[in-house]
Amino acid sequence: MSSRAEINAILARLRKLAPMGYFIGAHIRFAAPVMQFQTYPAAWIENYASNGYALRDPTIAWGFSTTGAIRWSMMPIPDPFGIMADAARYGLVNGIVVSCGPLKSRTIACCAHDMREFTNDEIEAISTLVRRLHDITEPPESLTKAQQEALRCIAEGDRHAAAAAKLGITESAFKARLISARERLMAKTTAEALQRAKDYRLL
Structure with a gap:
């Protein structure tokens, strides 16, 4: 399977596991991801961008502070701008953050469920997919x-x-x-x- 086909297969599985959508920033370098994928509701994406939430988002802050996975409801990061409460108004209530890779090339994924908290098995499955996505989207060190x-x-x-x-x-x-x-x-x-x-x- 080619890298592009494997990426598409991973994203298809994530769409099923995260019915309310996801955001993935792969290999964030110089404050921007090398690749970005998202299926969040369009209204939330627009609201997020227009309010400049990326620099204040507690899920992103958590992803840069450590690696692993955590439910949004358990995050210890302060949210002084009320971003999570604002997200809830768009149906993004139950979710997780998954973070992997070195700090200089970190991949951070947020996935949301529309009905309930993610189970431990779902979190492990999502984490495995995100780690694989991180590996196969590693930018090349050089070109011929x-x-x-x-x-x-x-x-x-x-x-x-x-x-x-x-x-x-x-x-x-x-x-x-x-x-x-x-x-x-x-x-x-x-x-x-x-x-x-x-x-x-x-x-």
């Missing part, structure tokens, strides 16, 4: 010279034929380099691959 050259040509605005001529290879060989770069960066498109390579400081 061929992958870097191909992405740089795209960054400079070259079309495939012109880029291939510049590199002294066939157009099909150039396209193969782009495909390998996309796969290495787990990107759906070349534009996404280019952005990730820049974000990871690989170009």
